[in-house]
Amino acid sequence: MLRAATQTEARMITLTVNGREHRLDVEPEMPLLWVLRDEIGLTGTKFGCGIAQCGACAVHVNGAATRACSVPVGSIDGAAVLTIEGLSAESNHPVQVAWIAEDVPQCGYCQSGQIMAAVAFLKATPNPSDADIDAGLSNICRCGTYPRLRAAVHRAAALMRT
Amino acid sequence: MNAMVPGRRQFLLATLSAAGGLAVGVGFAPDAAALPTNTEIWDTPPPAGAHEVTAWVVIEPDESVLIRVAKQEMGQGILTALPMLVAEELGCDWTKVRAEYASAHRNLVEKNVYGRMGTGGSRSVRENYRLLQQAGASARERLVAAAAARWGVAPAACSVRDGRITHPPSGRTLGFGAVAADAARITLTAEPAIRPPEQFRLAGTPQPRLDTPVKVNGSARFGIDTRLPGMLYAAVAACPVFGGTLVSADDKAIAGRRGIKAVVRLKDAVVVVADNFWRAKQALADLPVTWDEGAAADTDSAQFRAAYRAALDGPAANALTRGNAAAALAGAPKTVEALYEVPYLAHATMEPLNCTAHVQPGRVDVWLGTQFPEKALEAAAEVAGVAPGNVYVHNCYLGGGFGRRAVNDELRQAVAVSKAVGAPVKLIWTREEDIRHDRYRPQAAIRFRAGLGADGMPVAWQARTAVGSIRRSLGWDPVTNGVESSAVEGLANTPYAFPNATVDCILKNTHVPVMFWRSVGSSQNAFAVESFIDELAAAAGVDPLTMRRRLLAGKSDFLHVLDVLEENSGWGRPLPAGWGRGIAIHQSFDTIVGEVVEASVSSRGEVRVHRVVAAVDCGHVVNPATVERQIESAVIYGLTAALSGEITIAKGRVEQGNFDTYEMVRMADAPRIETHLALSGGGKWGGIGEPGTPPIAPALANAIFDATGTRVRSLPLKHARLVGRA
Ligand code: FES
Ligand code: FES
Numbered sequence: 001m002l003r004a005a006t007q008t009e010a011r012m013i014t015l016t017v018n019g020r021e022h023r024l025d026v027e028p029e030m031p032l033l034w035v036l037r038d039e040i041g042l043t044g045t046k047f048g049c050g051i052a053q054c055g056a057c058a059v060h061v062n063g064a065a066t067r068a069c070s071v072p073v074g075s076i077d078g079a080a081v082l083t084i085e086g087l088s089a090e091s092n093h094p095v096q097v098a099w100i101a102e103d104v105p106q107c108g109y110c111q112s113g114q115i116m117a118a119v120a121f122l123k124a125t126p127n128p129s130d131a132d133i134d135a136g137l138s139n140i141c142r143c144g145t146y147p148r149l150r151a152a153v154h155r156a157a158a159l160m161r162t
Numbered sequence: 163m164n165a166m167v168p169g170r171r172q173f174l175l176a177t178l179s180a181a182g183g184l185a186v187g188v189g190f191a192p193d194a195a196a197l198p199t200n201t202e203i204w205d206t207p208p209p210a211g212a213h214e215v216t217a218w219v220v221i222e223p224d225e226s227v228l229i230r231v232a233k234q235e236m237g238q239g240i241l242t243a244l245p246m247l248v249a250e251e252l253g254c255d256w257t258k259v260r261a262e263y264a265s266a267h268r269n270l271v272e273k274n275v276y277g278r279m280g281t282g283g284s285r286s287v288r289e290n291y292r293l294l295q296q297a298g299a300s301a302r303e304r305l306v307a308a309a310a311a312r313w314g315v316a317p318a319a320c321s322v323r324d325g326r327i328t329h330p331p332s333g334r335t336l337g338f339g340a341v342a343a344d345a346a347r348i349t350l351t352a353e354p355a356i357r358p359p360e361q362f363r364l365a366g367t368p369q370p371r372l373d374t375p376v377k378v379n380g381s382a383r384f385g386i387d388t389r390l391p392g393m394l395y396a397a398v399a400a401c402p403v404f405g406g407t408l409v410s411a412d413d414k415a416i417a418g419r420r421g422i423k424a425v426v427r428l429k430d431a432v433v434v435v436a437d438n439f440w441r442a443k444q445a446l447a448d449l450p451v452t453w454d455e456g457a458a459a460d461t462d463s464a465q466f467r468a469a470y471r472a473a474l475d476g477p478a479a480n481a482l483t484r485g486n487a488a489a490a491l492a493g494a495p496k497t498v499e500a501l502y503e504v505p506y507l508a509h510a511t512m513e514p515l516n517c518t519a520h521v522q523p524g525r526v527d528v529w530l531g532t533q534f535p536e537k538a539l540e541a542a543a544e545v546a547g548v549a550p551g552n553v554y555v556h557n558c559y560l561g562g563g564f565g566r567r568a569v570n571d572e573l574r575q576a577v578a579v580s581k582a583v584g585a586p587v588k589l590i591w592t593r594e595e596d597i598r599h600d601r602y603r604p605q606a607a608i609r610f611r612a613g614l615g616a617d618g619m620p621v622a623w624q625a626r627t628a629v630g631s632i633r634r635s636l637g638w639d640p641v642t643n644g645v646e647s648s649a650v651e652g653l654a655n656t657p658y659a660f661p662n663a664t665v666d667c668i669l670k671n672t673h674v675p676v677m678f679w680r681s682v683g684s685s686q687n688a689f690a691v692e693s694f695i696d697e698l699a700a701a702a703g704v705d706p707l708t709m710r711r712r713l714l715a716g717k718s719d720f721l722h723v724l725d726v727l728e729e730n731s732g733w734g735r736p737l738p739a740g741w742g743r744g745i746a747i748h749q750s751f752d753t754i755v756g757e758v759v760e761a762s763v764s765s766r767g768e769v770r771v772h773r774v775v776a777a778v779d780c781g782h783v784v785n786p787a788t789v790e791r792q793i794e795s796a797v798i799y800g801l802t803a804a805l806s807g808e809i810t811i812a813k814g815r816v817e818q819g820n821f822d823t824y825e826m827v828r829m830a831d832a833p834r835i836e837t838h839l840a841l842s843g844g845g846k847w848g849g850i851g852e853p854g855t856p857p858i859a860p861a862l863a864n865a866i867f868d869a870t871g872t873r874v875r876s877l878p879l880k881h882a883r884l885v886g887r888a
Binding site: 026027030031034037038039041042043044045046047048049050051053054056083084085087088091096099100103104105106107108109110111112115133134135137138139140141142143144145146147148149150 | 235236237238239370371373374375376377378379380381382383384386387389395420438439440441510511512513514559560561562563564590592593787791794795796797798799820821822826827828829830832834835
């Protein structure tokens with residue numbers, strides 16, 4: 001009994017998700033996306049493609065925007081992960097405020113990923129041009145909210161400067 | 163609209179069947195309302211003290227108003243637009259309105275209390291505005307009658323505003339909540355008249371979507387987010403060749419793997435069930451499977467293309483005959499002929515198909531995103547072998563629909579698997595499964611022959627389409643007369659005044675299943691027609707906008723759309739070198755949309771779409787903010803198809819699998835889009851979810867012709883060999 005417990009202990013992967021520590025008994029190859037959704041139960045992060053193409057699964061790992069479908073959880077043992085659920089308690093992060101003001105979402109499925117990508121993008125590019133947005137935000141939105149996304153990114157940038 | 167009928171249920175039924183054949187229900191007891199937030203929008207248990215004034219309207223103790231919506235939200239904003247129509251008449255405080263789905267189960271049990279719940283064909287507003295206004299007016303009159311009775315005054319002496327009833331002579335006032343219980347017991351003697359659009363106060367003003375708050379913090383529940391106690395996860399692989407069947411699957415290869423619970427064999431698919439989706443998916447990939455691929459395993463896209471072309475010379479069913487096109491063509495001074503071709507297209511909804519099913523003795527629950535909850539309910543009952551009355555459909559926010567979620571193949575699988583393993587199961591299609599097992603926009607070949615008269619205007623017009631039948635593919639209808647309306651939409655009902663015309667239809671299916679794809683037949687027919695009109699204009703040396711204006715003479719709504727387009731697009735003004743401008747106009751779902759595209763083609767042949775100006779006549783508008791966004795959405799959706807969209811077949815199976823091979827327009831490719839309303843009002847109510855899609859491909863192809871002199875007759879554009887002039 002004692003030995004089995006120790007082995008399990010050794011396999012454990014630790015993640016701090018939205019400020020809360022989780023000790024996870026999962027295969028190290030399991031992508032972070034499925035750890036978040038199926039093991040921890042945070043479903044705000046979405047599955048869109050599984051091959052780092054669409055960005056629906058975007059989260060922050062140690063502050064950097066990351067496509068969670070393509071990161072084996074074993075490769076980020078000990079990391080701090082931020083998901084859409086942890087971005088703000090009252091949907092009042094400036095990016096969320098801008099998203100609401102521009103009424104961006106249509107079906108909404110891509111929007112967690114769009115928001116997480118935009119938050120990281122604006123940290124690196126606080127005063128973006130349209131060309132910066134074209135180059136820096138590549139998540140797919142099948143509903144075609146791009147014009148509203150663009151307006152919301154500009155609005156969020158303005159909010160964050162004030 | 164005024165009739166005297168004793169009971170209020172009969173009264174409403176009688177009134178509304180006259181208004182559109184639909185019945186509005188009325189509730190009697192406080193029995194349903196929503197959660198404090200609408201993260202889950204299926205029908206939910208009632209809070210204490212809530213009062214259902216009609217099946218559509220529940221007034222809660224805190225004066226908030228729950229409005230039930232019998233159409234499904236897939237991004238088109240219906241969860242906001244339909245409540246606006248109820249609130250228009252109800253007179254409640256719009257800031258206190260919440261929306262949730264009407265229950266498909268209740269609709270079944272209460273005999274169609276919500277009418278047709280299926281969502282498609284851009285129909286939700288135009289088919290329901292009278293019904294919903296009536297529901298709101300009816301609820302308002304009951305609330306007024308209840309307040310008037312309490313005060314002992316005449317209802318006609320009372321007024322309603324922002325959720326309060328006032329008796330101005332005495333200055334007395336009551337909130338809706340205070341009289342909701344009484345109102346639920348009121349019998350009206352006459353049904354109130356509803357407002358004509360000219361008198362709208364709330365409708366017609368831009369309103370933020372009610373579902374935005376839950377879509378910016380990850381709390382909106384999509385089907386894929388369902389979590390139940392004891393729930394298992396399933397990954398599925400259907401036979402890669404449509405129509406093939408499963409022969410065997412060797413479970414021993416994955417036996418003993420962590421978390422694997424079962425392998426379930428369906429007729430044409432194999433399913434691995436596990437305690438985590440990734441484990442199920444990985445095991446499925448390693449599972450040795452033998453298929454009987456069936457007769458279609460040797461087919462490919464080149465064969466289909468040749469077959470559709472050849473079919474154009476075979477027998478056809480006639481869909482339109484006007485004058486004598488053959489004679490006019492023979493006598494025309496100039497003739498023009500062209501062949502247009504389009505490929506199969508996948509819907510690629512952002513949320514891959516998925517369904518969670520819980521089959522228990524005597525009860526089946528399903529959670530998914532469906533455009534047709536009543537059909538989902540029937541399908542679940544059929545697969546589980548229970549009576550439809552024992553099925554509960556918990557419809558979720560749809561992560562995109564575009565027609566794909568009109569038929570829920572994923573639901574049938576999930577119910578079968580839950581039944582087999584005796585536990586709740588969430589079955590998810592990977593993106594590859596989603597792209598390879600769609601029901602596609604049909605492939606088609608469309609040929610035109612036209613004769614131009616001495617004045618350059620068409621005297622003869624012959625159109626022929628060879629295309630897959632959707633209704634045959636779905637097994638709905640053998641289409642015995644050989645003409646399917648969706649196959650010839652935009653062809654047989656052409657608005658252009660050709661003096662002599664024929665339209666012929668050849669329905670021809672392959673083994674590839676086909677279905678409704680945003681704007682259906684108009685998606686290919688508008689490309690062909692509007693490109694060919696451009697060819698005629700070029701052949702006649704007439705400006706393309708002028709050619710259309712002449713062919714639409716006397717049609718004031720079309721002409722107004724052209725005027726608005728001309729004015730706002732800067733038609734005819736010079737463009738930078740290497741740029742071109744193109745126009746297209748098309749009516750679908752009772753809405754006319756014209757679009758002007760500005761695009762450039764580089765010397766290396768790269769196409770960039772810079773600007774799209776759209777003019778829209780949908781008659782009346784409920785939420786202008788939604789109209790603008792739906793045009794943007796439809797333009798981007800059509801642009802993806804025009805630029806790169808194609809599903810090709812090799813060895814009977816789909817070659818594309820994910821967004822690396824089925825490419826999407828992204829931010830950097832998205833043009834500036836300007837939407838202008840050109841409303842004709844009157845009795846016209848058009849749809850808005852789809853009509854923005856058809857004109858974009860031809861407007862772009864025409865802009866490319868303007869820029870390069872090269873005519874694109876086959877989509878997607880990525881295969882066209884283009885050389886820009888800059
Ligand atoms: S699901 Fe991760 S990028 Fe698409
Ligand atoms: S809002 Fe639907 S995919 Fe982006």
